[in-house]
Amino acid sequence: xxxxxxxxxxxxxxxxxxxxxxxxxxxxxxxxxxxxxxxxxxxxxxxxxxxxxxxxxxxxxxxxxxxxxxxxxxxxxxxxxxxxxxxxxxxxxxxxxxxxxxxxxxxxxxxxxxxxxxxxxxxxxxxxxxxxxxxxxxxxxxxxxxxxxxxxxxxxxxxxxxxxxxxxxxxxxxxxxxxxxxxxxxxxxxxxxxxxxxxxxxxxxxxxxxxxxxxxxxxxxxxxxxxxxxxxxxxxxxxxxxxxxxxxxxxxxxxxxxxxxxxxxxxxxxxxxxxxxxxxxxxxxxxxxxxxxxxxxxxxxxxxxxxxxxxxxxxxxxxxxxxxxxxxxxxxxxxxxxxxxxxxxxxxxxxxxxxxxxxxxxxxxxxxxxxxxxxxxxxxxxxxxxxxxxxxxxxxxxxxxxxxxxxxxxxxxxxxxxxxxxxxxxxxxxxxxxxxxxxxxxxxxxxxxxxxxxxxxxxxxxxxxxxxxxxxxxxxxxxxxxxxxxxxxxxxxxxxxxxxxxxxxxxxxxxxxxxxxxx
Ligand code: GLU
Numbered sequence: 065x066x067x068x069x070x071x072x073x074x075x076x077x078x079x080x081x082x083x084x085x086x087x088x089x090x091x092x093x094x095x096x097x098x099x100x101x102x103x104x105x106x107x108x109x110x111x112x113x114x115x116x117x118x119x120x121x122x123x124x125x126x127x128x129x130x131x132x133x134x135x136x137x138x139x140x141x142x143x144x145x146x147x148x149x150x151x152x153x154x155x156x157x158x159x160x161x162x163x164x165x166x167x168x169x170x171x172x173x174x175x176x177x178x179x180x181x182x183x184x185x186x187x188x189x190x191x192x193x194x195x196x197x198x199x200x201x202x203x204x205x206x207x208x209x210x211x212x213x214x215x216x217x218x219x220x221x222x223x224x225x226x227x228x229x230x231x232x233x234x235x236x237x238x239x240x241x242x243x244x245x246x247x248x249x250x251x252x253x254x255x256x257x258x259x260x261x262x263x264x265x266x267x268x269x270x271x272x273x274x275x276x277x278x279x280x281x282x283x284x285x286x287x288x289x290x291x292x293x294x295x296x297x298x299x300x301x302x303x304x305x306x307x308x309x310x311x312x313x314x315x316x317x318x319x320x321x322x323x324x325x326x327x328x329x330x331x332x333x334x335x336x337x338x339x340x341x342x343x344x345x346x347x348x349x350x351x352x353x354x355x356x357x358x359x360x361x362x363x364x365x366x367x368x369x370x371x372x373x374x375x376x377x378x379x380x381x382x383x384x385x386x387x388x389x390x391x392x393x394x395x396x397x398x399x400x401x402x403x404x405x406x407x408x409x410x411x412x413x414x415x416x417x418x419x420x421x422x423x424x425x426x427x428x429x430x431x432x433x434x435x436x437x438x439x440x441x442x443x444x445x446x447x448x449x450x451x452x453x454x455x456x457x458x459x460x461x462x463x464x465x466x467x468x469x470x471x472x473x474x475x476x477x478x479x480x481x482x483x484x485x486x487x488x489x490x491x492x493x494x495x496x497x498x499x500x501x502x503x504x505x506x507x508x509x510x511x512x513x514x515x516x517x518x519x520x521x522x523x524x525x526x527x528x529x530x531x532x533x534x535x536x537x538x539x540x541x542x543x544x545x546x547x548x549x550x551x552x553x554x555x556x557x558x559x560x561x562x563x564x565x566x567x568x569x570x571x572x573x574x575x576x577x578x579x580x581x582x583x
Contacts, residue, residue, distance in 0.1 A: 075131050078142050086571020088124030091117040101144035102154030102201025108371055109200070113137055149199040150424055151470045156194075158203045164449045165205045172434035174441035177413040177414065180309040186212070186414070186432045191442055194357035197425040198365035208354040212430050213306045215412030216248070216268070218346045220385050220393075223262040225291060226274040227381045235274060238329060239267045241388060248395045248438070249316050257327040259320075263392040263410065266320045272346065273330050273339040281338050285345050295362050295369065295376055296355035309350035314344065353416075353428040359419045363408075386420060390458075397437040397444075405447045406457030417443030421456045424471060451472045466501065482509045489517035489533070492526025497533070507538050514544035522562050523553035530562050534569045541570070 083089040084099060095105060095117055095152040116133045117125075125133070134141050143149055152155050163312035169191055178184040192207035225437035226235050243258035246252055253259060254264075259266035276284045292300040321336050330336070357443060361370045367377035377385075389408035401409060409419040417440050427450075431442035451457050455467040481500055485507065488496035497517065501507050510516045518538055521529035530550075534540070541549045554562040 074142075075134070075138065076127070077126050078134070078138070078145060082130075082145055082304055084091050088126055090123050091120050091125060092123065094125070094130075098141070098144055100155055101147075101149055102151065102197065102199075103140070103144055103149075103201070103290060104202055107200055109140055109373075110137055113141070136171065143199070149201055150197050151199075151201055153470065154197075154201045157470050160450075160453060161193065161195060161203050162205060164446055164453075165191070168205070168442045168445045168449065171442050171445055172433070174290045174435050176415075176432045177434055179413075179437070180306065180313055182303070182306045182309050183213075183414060183432070188432050190415075191429075191431045192353040193427070193429045194353040194448060195425055195427045196357040196361035196362055196370055198368075198370055198423060200361070201425075202354075202357070204354045204357075207430070209352050210413045210430070211301065211303070211350045211352055212416055212432075213303045213347065213351045213412075213415060214351060214356070215347045215414045216263070216265075217356075217410050217412035217414075217418050218349055219263050219271070219415045219417070220363070220389055220410050221291060221295070222268065222271050222275060222288065222346055223259065223388065224377045224381050224385045225288065226262075226271045227384055228347040228377060229276070230274055232380075232384060235262075235271070238331065239270045241391075243392050243398060246396075249320065251316075251319055251323050253324065253327055253329065258329050261392045263388055265317055266324060269317065269321055269339060269343045270324065270329065272343045273334045275566060276344075277331060277334060277339075281342055284342055288346055289349065291376070292351065292359070293348055294372075294374065295352055295359040299351070299355055301350045302345070303348045303350040303568060306350075307344055310344040310347055311341065314340065317343065347412075353430050356416070356418065356428040357426055360420055360428050362426070364422055364424060364426045366423075386422060389420070394439055395437045397435075397439055400442075401439075401447075405451050406459055407447070407451070409447065411439045411443065413438050415440040417445070417447065419447055424456070437528045461499065480509050481506060485517050486511060486515065486520050489520040489526070489529055490524050492521060492524065492529045494528050494532050497529060501536060507533060507536050508542070510542060510544075513546075514542065516542045516544075516550070518542065519544060519548040519553050521546070522550035522556055522559065522566065525554075525557060525559040525562065527559075527561050527565065531566055534565070540566060558563070 079089060082094060095114065098110065102112060113133045134553045176184060176186060176188045190207045190210055192210055194204045194208045238258060239262050240258050242254065242260050244250060244252060244264055249265045259270050261267045262271045276287055311483045317340060321340050324330060325336050332506045358370065362376050363382055366379035367382045368375055386408040389410050390402055392398050393408060393410040407419050408422060409417055411417045413434065415434060416428065416430045419427045429440065429443040429446055431440045434442050435441050453468055455461065455469050460467060485500050488500060506519060518533045521533060543549060551563065551566045554566060
């Protein structure tokens with residue numbers, strides 16, 4: 065078959081799958097399938113197709129019409145229809161997000177930032193959350209369309225721009241990459257007389273000095289804004305009142321600037337006052353959670369924009385940015401955040417939190433009430449809740465979790481994992497069992513014959529694997545289709561140590577139950 069023939073066959077297969085065997089495909093059905101997959105009809109990659117579908121005079125598309133419309137975007141439609149986008153079961157993720165965002169809404173802890181009147185006046189109850197995957201699957205909840213100023217959440221993008229333009233060595237000749245261990249606006253420099261990192265104020269002011277320092281201020285700001293717009297769309301704006309009042313009340317930032325100037329930390333020829341203005345301007349960039357989630361998703365995909373496919377940053381730059389966000393992105397709470405949530409994130413005093421799950425998705429939340437560290441209370445709580453459900457913590461894959469992996473399709477996941485699980489148990493491969501537990505958690509799963517990992521580990525005589533499974537709380541007496549339990553297997557194959565261990569474990573359960581410890 066030549067290429068054309070193969071292409072036709074592929075289009076036929078997709079059409080049959082979408083139309084459920086009918087000779088025509090209803091456009092509502094196709095739009096519904098795309099929506100369920102998390103793609104939006106206004107997604108620029110699908111615009112030709114969805115525009116034509118919405119305008120189609122007849123509700124049923126013939127194969128030829130479908131083919132003509134879908135061709136420019138066939139592989140995306142195919143991946144969406146076959147559940148091959150990065151989060152195949154996007155509806156579950158969306159439902160979970162909806163539930164968590166609603167649950168967090170009642171959290172009224174914290175205070176709105178008051179250091180400038182423009183922030184003090186923002187209604188404290190606003191709450192928006194948006195998520196976008198690296199494949200452009202999106203969910204927007206609450207006040208996702210409200211504008212807020214990005215404040216310190218501008219720091220990752222500026223740092224990325226400086227890295228792209230000047231390279232890591234030059235950038236880090238002027239700014240370190242260690243957490244400072246002190247407040248984000250503390251007047252302190254590292255042992256080399258440089259600001260500690262690009263995520264605190266001194267470091268971010270330094271980064272500003274590195275972005276096109278030889279050009280007029282207006283051009284430098286246009287350049288930064290153009291990047292925001294490439295990432296987040298043309299709606300990204302500038303809040304002039306925030307800028308003016310930032311400049312009015314910036315004694316500390318001026319102090320930081322002069323302190324660094326005294327230490328000759330800036331590049332030769334830096335105009336300090338202009339650099340500070342540039343910094344305040346960048347803090348005053350205004351956007352929404354919906355738009356900014358595209359920047360977060362761009363970071364998640366190593367610099368590739370999820371909708372336009374444009375390369376905004378190199379993967380190396382993004383690696384540096386995410387590393388810095390992981391260690392220094394959440395003010396003085398960064399260590400705690402890295403420990404409990406385990407994801408790169410950056411917050412700003414307007415109440416925004418941008419969080420990145422590398423290779424999967426970016427999330428942006430906005431809620432003006434802040435905790436004592438300056439982080440949005442609801443934003444933090446949502447992050448905590450999501451990593452309780454999903455295995456997003458960077459170290460969840462070490463086998464310390466029973467959480468859900470939204471990256472794989474539930475049924476396929478089950479088949480692959482049950483067989484992988486049983487093979488690992490039969491081989492006594494505890495590290496593999498641990499990894500599987502981390503990915504999907506289903507250690508008690510059985511195959512078609514009702515055989516579980518514990519049956520196999522007991523039958524093949526692997527005491528360490530048996531121990532691991534017992535510790536992880538799998539049922540001790542599951543019956544296979546012939547009525548056999550793991551204990552029967554251990555007896556039949558003469559593994560006395562395992563027989564003893566299983567008997568002890570069941571005694572422990574009886575004891576604990578009768579003493580009330582397990583009730
Ligand atoms: N414009 C603020 C300042 O420099 C940014 C504060 C922040 O979001 O951390 O003080």
